[in-house]
Amino acid sequence: MYRLTALVTCLAVLTYFFSSVQVARARRTYGIKAPAISGNPDFERVFRGQMNTLEWMPIFLPALWLFAIHVSDAVAAALGLVWIIGRILYMTGYAKAANKRRTGFAIQASAAIILWAGATGAILWHLVHP
Structure with missing residues (x-):
């Protein structure tokens, strides 16, 4: 069972939902009527904070689950939490100023890369050493 990874997946989806709510609030605050995005x-x-989060989810979620299945549920969940923290830092920083998104981006990108590399390495290892 991958309960920890499942919980982190739910939290990641909640993070994306939170970003959607932030966009709706920003539309009202700045008078931007849908479908306008500028x-x-x-x-x-x-x-862009919301869209960048959406763009990263197809990279993050498969890597998270493949890591959980082939390496460790607990470690995948921990790295998943790091990704979520990075996304939140990215979105809140970016909302303030474009140059304040870098730290959050680096954190979430590092977590995603570790998940992907770990999953890929474990899968290749199991292919070579069945």
């Missing part, structure tokens, strides 16, 4: 730089940064 017109105010403060809104655009919030919107």
Whole structure:
């Protein structure tokens, strides 16, 4: 059973939902009517925070689950939490200023890369050593 990874998956989806709520609030605050996605730089940064999170989820989620299955549920969950923390730092930093997104981006990208590399390495190991 991969209960820890399942819980982190739910938290990652909640993080994305949170980013969607932030975009809805920013639309009201800055008067950006759907379907527009530009017109105010403060809104655009919030919107890009959400979109970048969406862009990373297809990288993160398979790597998270493959790592959990082939390496460790607990370690995958811990790295998944690091990814979520990085995403939150990214989104909150980016909402303030574009140059404040770097730390969060580096944290989440590192977690995703470790998950992917660990899963890939474990799968290759098991292919060579059945």
